[in-house]
Amino acid sequence: MSHPVIVMAQINPLVGDIVGNEQLILETIAQAKKQYQANMVVFPELTLTGYPPEDLLLRDGLYLQVNAALIRIAQHTQDCAVILGAPWCDESGQRFNGAIWLEGGQLVARYAKQVLPNYSVFDEQRYFTSGTEPCVVAWQGIKVGLVVCEDIWHPEPIASAQQADAQLIVALNASPFNADKHEDRLAVVRARIAEAGLPILYVNQIGGQDELVFDGASFAMSAKGELVCQADAFVSGLYPIKLDYNANHSQPDLGGSHHPLAQIPKDEARVYQALQLGIRDYVLKNGFKGVLLGLSGGIDSALTLALAVDALGAERVTAVMMPFHYTAQMSIDDAQEQAQLLGVTFEQVAIAPVYDAFDQLLTPILGDAPADITAENLQARIRGTLLMALSNRYGALVLATSNKSESAVGYSTLYGDMVGGFSPLKDVPKTWVYRLARYRNSLTEVIPERVITRPPSAELRPDQCDQDSLPDYDMLDQIIAAYVEQDWSPSEMLAANLADAATIERVVSMIQRNEYKRRQAAPGVKVSIRAFGRDRRYPITSGYEEKLE
Numbered sequence: 001m002s003h004p005v006i007v008m009a010q011i012n013p014l015v016g017d018i019v020g021n022e023q024l025i026l027e028t029i030a031q032a033k034k035q036y037q038a039n040m041v042v043f044p045e046l047t048l049t050g051y052p053p054e055d056l057l058l059r060d061g062l063y064l065q066v067n068a069a070l071i072r073i074a075q076h077t078q079d080c081a082v083i084l085g086a087p088w089c090d091e092s093g094q095r096f097n098g099a100i101w102l103e104g105g106q107l108v109a110r111y112a113k114q115v116l117p118n119y120s121v122f123d124e125q126r127y128f129t130s131g132t133e134p135c136v137v138a139w140q141g142i143k144v145g146l147v148v149c150e151d152i153w154h155p156e157p158i159a160s161a162q163q164a165d166a167q168l169i170v171a172l173n174a175s176p177f178n179a180d181k182h183e184d185r186l187a188v189v190r191a192r193i194a195e196a197g198l199p200i201l202y203v204n205q206i207g208g209q210d211e212l213v214f215d216g217a218s219f220a221m222s223a224k225g226e227l228v229c230q231a232d233a234f235v236s237g238l239y240p241i242k243l244d245y246n247a248n249h250s251q252p253d254l255g256g257s258h259h260p261l262a263q264i265p266k267d268e269a270r271v272y273q274a275l276q277l278g279i280r281d282y283v284l285k286n287g288f289k290g291v292l293l294g295l296s297g298g299i300d301s302a303l304t305l306a307l308a309v310d311a312l313g314a315e316r317v318t319a320v321m322m323p324f325h326y327t328a329q330m331s332i333d334d335a336q337e338q339a340q341l342l343g344v345t346f347e348q349v350a351i352a353p354v355y356d357a358f359d360q361l362l363t364p365i366l367g368d369a370p371a372d373i374t375a376e377n378l379q380a381r382i383r384g385t386l387l388m389a390l391s392n393r394y395g396a397l398v399l400a401t402s403n404k405s406e407s408a409v410g411y412s413t414l415y416g417d418m419v420g421g422f423s424p425l426k427d428v429p430k431t432w433v434y435r436l437a438r439y440r441n442s443l444t445e446v447i448p449e450r451v452i453t454r455p456p457s458a459e460l461r462p463d464q465c466d467q468d469s470l471p472d473y474d475m476l477d478q479i480i481a482a483y484v485e486q487d488w489s490p491s492e493m494l495a496a497n498l499a500d501a502a503t504i505e506r507v508v509s510m511i512q513r514n515e516y517k518r519r520q521a522a523p524g525v526k527v528s529i530r531a532f533g534r535d536r537r538y539p540i541t542s543g544y545e546e547k548l549e
């Protein structure tokens with residue numbers, strides 16, 4: 001008996017572009033047939049709309065486009081089954097998150113996702129009704145059960161497919177990245193295999209979508225829980241797997257793939273590549289020619305620049321140094337050196353004339369007050385205005401450089417260094433900014449060593465240093481992780497010795513007070529278990545306080 005070939009299609013759809021996604025699906029089917037003689041091609045969750053389509057799911061027109069595309073795609077399934085993700089809407093207006101089986105030119109079966117995630121970044125109960133039935137299809141002498149993403153994180157959907165005689169589980173996923181997610185997925189699929197004893201094919205999408213990045217890293221596990229195929233992370237690709245039958249043909253299993261098991265990057269490399277893909281897809285999918293950013297000689301803008309160049313190529317990146325009286329010569333030198341090392345266009349615009357003009361206009365109103373936060377923020381806002389002017393003229397997106405530590409405590413200027421369309425380091429704590437900078441330099445040195453070793457400063461007043469206003473970053477990041485990601489109380493932080501009582505209370509209060517700034521901040525890639533943005537929804541106007549008991 002021949003061994004049917006199943007191809008996992010790890011692709012990068014564009015949310016809302018149903019015609020473009022149909023084209024990508026058709027090209028992928030053609031390639032899977034030609035290159036691997038595929039008998040089945042499996043795509044990720046909501047392939048046709050991309051994930052997450054959010055309120056596009058509320059538009060009637062979306063379903064018309066999806067249905068028309070399905071009819072056209074079915075024409076290409078005469079000799080090969082195609083399983084893809086698409087939403088549907090029934091006569092009563094209920095919407096379902098579907099896995100669609102196309103074969104022999106027709107729609108053979110349609111499965112409705114049973115477990116709809118509604119936590120963290122997910123909002124599926126806003127749109128979809130849960131399915132209640134398994135969907136098991138006879139194919140090439142075996143029975144194949146379909147599930148969709150969150151289904152696999154719970155025992156019941158696979159148990160019900162098994163009761164309906166499924167012998168192989170095919171899971172369509174849109175599973176967003178966080179630093180631990182790959183291991184979590186392997187563990188969850190192993191747990192399902194331990195319960196059901198069925199082989200599982202896990203197909204994930206890749207690509208950036210606003211605040212999410214999908215890492216792919218699709219895989220297949222045999223009924224014994226062995227990894228028989230591991231796709232690469234962060235790239236599109238086709239991964240063929242042979243279906244093996246044993247002697248009596250009753251117990252099919254997933255056999256080998258000629259594709260060697262991919263190495264999934266770890267630690268800093270993993271986070272760096274996620275950020276790189278998130279930047280690339282945000283910029284290109286939104287139609288920008290390139291990016292620009294203020295390069296200050298500090299570590300945040302240095303890492304942002306390195307990421308941008310790795311994501312887009314040096315020719316699409318411009319760095320702008322905008323010195324003022326408080327800018328040290330070494331900042332200018334280091335910025336220039338980094339721009340040269342990376343081969344990006346480097347512009348210099350001194351901001352003193354603009355600052356003086358503002359000062360002249362404001363003095364009659366404000367008087368001769370000593371330079372305070374007003375003067376500091378003015379410098380940041382002049383820089384923001386200049387960057388936006390360049391953006392308008394060149395069609396380049398401005399990258400903001402704030403990190404997660406700064407966003408947490410509001411250590412950035414509204415309409416100043418917070419300007420920008422995308423904020424790559426938004427979910428990267430300052431301590432990780434250093435780790436990622438060192439990691440990038442371990443590949444090739446693109447960030448001057450002094451940028452990494454000198455104490456961080458906003459250079460908005462003479463001899464300013466971040467640690468004049470903030471606790472040490474090691475301590476600050478521990479408090480932020482405990483409060484924002486782990487939901488610890490101040491008392492728990494004190495008991496764990498994260499800092500002294502006054503520091504804990506001060507940082508917690510700063511995090512609470514600065515929701516208004518975060519709500520106006522540009523989006524950025526989620527890489528942690530809880531990012532600011534959709535993943536953490538707090539009121540801006542709030543009287544809630546949390547103090548030490």
Ligand SMILES: Nc1ncnc2c1ncn2[C@@H]1O[C@H](COP(=O)(O)OP(=O)(O)OC[C@H]2O[C@@H]([n+]3cccc(C(=O)O)c3)[C@H](O)[C@@H]2O)[C@@H](O)[C@H]1O
Binds near residue numbers: 406414417457460469
């Ligand atoms: N609840 C609320 N809802 C809406 N808006 C609210 C608000 N509370 C204040 N505001 C507005 O926000 C203003 C205060 O915010 P903003 O003008 O940004 O100013 P502010 O937060 O007072 O100061 C900026 C801070 O960021 C630091 N910084 C700036 C630039 C770069 C860096 C760096 O190292 O990366 C650090 C700087 O040293 C300073 O500590 C208020 O004047 C008010 O207009």
Ligand SMILES: Nc1ncnc2c1ncn2[C@@H]1O[C@H](COP(=O)(O)OP(=O)(O)OP(=O)(O)O)[C@@H](O)[C@H]1O
Binds near residue numbers: 294298320327383459
């Ligand atoms: N002299 C400058 N020229 C160009 N851009 C600047 C300048 N000063 C500040 N900026 C912009 O404002 C952002 C915030 O400034 P800040 O000094 O906090 O960041 P940084 O210099 O990158 O890192 P660090 O906080 O470690 O010094 C910078 O990342 C940069 O984009």
Ligand SMILES: NC(=O)CC[C@H](N)C(=O)O
Binds near residue numbers: 122151175
């Ligand atoms: N699209 C989904 O259902 C995703 C939920 C799932 N737990 C994941 O993140 O992998």
